[in-house]
Amino acid sequence: MWWTADEWAALTDAGTCGMCTDAHLDVNEHSVLVVETATSFVRIARNQAHRGYCLVILREHVTDLADLDPEQLGSFWADVQTAGRAIAEVFEPRRIDYLVMGHRMPHLRCHLLPQHAADDPLRNVDISDGPVLLPASVLQDDAVALRRAWAHAAGRNRRGGGSAPQR
Numbered sequence: 001m002w003w004t005a006d007e008w009a010a011l012t013d014a015g016t017c018g019m020c021t022d023a024h025l026d027v028n029e030h031s032v033l034v035v036e037t038a039t040s041f042v043r044i045a046r047n048q049a050h051r052g053y054c055l056v057i058l059r060e061h062v063t064d065l066a067d068l069d070p071e072q073l074g075s076f077w078a079d080v081q082t083a084g085r086a087i088a089e090v091f092e093p094r095r096i097d098y099l100v101m102g103h104r105m106p107h108l109r110c111h112l113l114p115q116h117a118a119d120d121p122l123r124n125v126d127i128s129d130g131p132v133l134l135p136a137s138v139l140q141d142d143a144v145a146l147r148r149a150w151a152h153a154a155g156r157n158r159r160g161g162g163s164a165p166q167r
């Protein structure tokens with residue numbers, strides 16, 4: 001059974017949203033900040049069951065893609081594209097799956113789950129695989145590598161449009 005109206009109202013309230021609380025932090029319980037743009041926070045997840053797993057989290061508390069105006073939507077997807085390019089450069093996956101969810105924590109974000117040569121291409125993607133928790137130093141090194149790759153990918157986007165990093 002879906003959330004009750006009261007439960008859903010509490011979940012969608014920006015004042016109690018966990019992503020609004022900690023998506024901007026350098027490090028939080030679930031991830032490490034890679035870059036922030038005018039539109040999004042890009043984070044690498046602590047759970048690296050899918051090596052290179054990152055999230056692009058909208059800065060503004062919005063619960064659904066349908067609620068974005070065309071400019072916000074374009075900027076958000078440009079950030080997702082740049083994150084995908086950075087992940088591809090650093091982790092060289094065979095494919096990246098892009099998942100937009102939010103029924104448990106309704107804050108707009110896209111999960112980028114790399115699929116590698118050793119993964120079963122017939123298996124459904126599951127963000128709850130693992131956990132595979134890397135040492136903090138390895139996760140920080142991955143974040144640094146992704147920042148460098150982001151700068152390279154963002155340069156490609158600026159030549160063809162897209163959101164520029166702020167940090």
